[in-house]
Amino acid sequence: MRILAAGDHFVLDTLIGDALEAAVTASPFELTGLTLPWPLGPFGGVAEADEAGDCEDALIEALRDVEVCVTRMAPFTERVLDASPALRLVVVCRGGGPDNVDVEAARARGVRVCFAPDRDxxxxxxxxxxxxxxxxxxxxxxxxxxxxxxxxxxxxxxxxxxxxxxxxxxxxxxxxxxxxxxxxxxxxxxxxxxxxxxxxxxxxxxxxxxxxxxxxxxxxxxxxxxxxxxxxxxxxxxxxxxxxxxxxxxxxxxxxxxxxxxxxxxxxxxxxxxxxxxxxxxxxxxxxxxxxxxxxxxxxxTPRLGGASRQVAEKAARTAAAEVARYAAGAPLAHCLT
Missing domain, CATH: 3.40.50.720 (NAD(P)-binding Rossmann-like Domain)
Incomplete structure (x- = not known):
């Protein structure tokens, strides 16, 4: 199983990687990382995604042959989903919902979408x-x-x-x-x-x-x-x-x-x-x-700091990793929208 940790400068890809290493024991996996610019770089609407980083090209390249992606701001638009046929699960480290994912487009392509409720x-x-x-x-x-x-x-x-x-x-x-x-x-x-x-x-x-x-x-x-x-x-x-x-x-x-x-x-x-x-x-x-x-x-x-604490980033990574562990073990997903 190939997993992409598409982190940023808040939920670090290293935090995601460490959480995955601790949680996913039922199946071997190959982990790659990608660091998105948020919050040091802008975010906003990207195609049909409401709140995401504008990095479709870099994401498409990083998702080649990837089955699972854990992220916070990566833009999962129709274009990205179409270019990622191996993708089966996206776990978003956000509490309010995966605003960076076109959930209907993911559902139509058989991609499960999960999030991390109440983490902040x-x-x-x-x-x-x-x-x-x-x-x-x-x-x-x-x-x-x-x-x-x-x-x-x-x-x-x-x-x-x-x-x-x-x-x-x-x-x-x-x-x-x-x-x-x-x-x-x-x-x-x-x-x-x-x-x-x-x-x-x-x-x-x-x-x-x-x-x-x-x-x-x-x-x-x-x-x-x-x-x-x-x-x-x-x-x-x-x-x-x-x-x-x-x-x-x-x-x-x-x-x-x-x-x-x-x-x-x-x-x-x-x-x-x-x-x-x-x-x-x-x-x-x-x-x-x-x-x-x-x-x-x-x-x-203040510039949207309410949910920004080190504990939030760490909890988000652990919550996402636990969802990937359930997926790897063939267990029901806890916070899935598709």
Missing amino acids: AAAAAEFTVAMMLAAMRRIPEAHDSLARRGVWGGSYSTYEGCGFELEDTRVGLVGYGAVGSRVARVLSAFGAEVEVYDPYVRGDVHGVRVASLDTLLSRSRVVTLHARLTDETRGLIGARELGLLPDSSVLVNVARGPLVDTGALCDALESGRLAAAALDTYEQEPLPAGARLRGVPGVVM
Whole structure:
């Protein structure tokens, strides 16, 4: 069995290789490696793949006679699949799904496609709370004042200029999946009043379940988004929804950029309707140099770091290797879409 570890600068091909060596014992295999440029190089739409590295030619060459590929960003388009007749399994080291794979085209060619669900849930939850605290307590602004401009910045300690605590603050969560549920538990430990809106989740939640998004927004000093991006949720938070928030609220989005209407968010920040926003993801990525968001007050921005930790990369490699081991042993695959 020939396996290609098409890693990158986050999920290293060496991490994938080490995990495969430890997990795949039922069948001998020949391993080759390919390092893709992400995240040091751009990614985006490649043919019909939504989020992938633009490296079809290099991938086709590396896939010659390969039966199994483990990757994160390699573009498995119709063109690549057509050029790889020996391919039978693609395992994608991503938690939200294989956005770099044309799943229907793979199914039509007899290629199984697997992914690594929830591998970054803990990292994203921790990062969400960190961003929330940074925005609420104005930490980046105060750091910039002192470290960059040399100004002690006493105004950050005035009543009007200081932030507010999580304890006894009502925080609304939109979405209660693997990340949202972890965020809810952490916020409860801080003493926040947690409310949850998720029409697709049944059973108990950490906090109070509310029946509608409008109710959640109108009652929450802080709102954090954890919904999946679908046709239904695209533009979920627009001008009308932002207008429902209490004055001086905070919006946190470490989920998907298109959940929020960026123009409406900028309007709300510029008008003072929102006190702050903490964003790790954007409608357009990478964020353009001239993006309006760069000039509005009260924004904490990071370049999609929510799921980036060393543990995530290591777990992704192990999860993918375990799937390859099941395939090699002829066992049912655990996280397969085709």
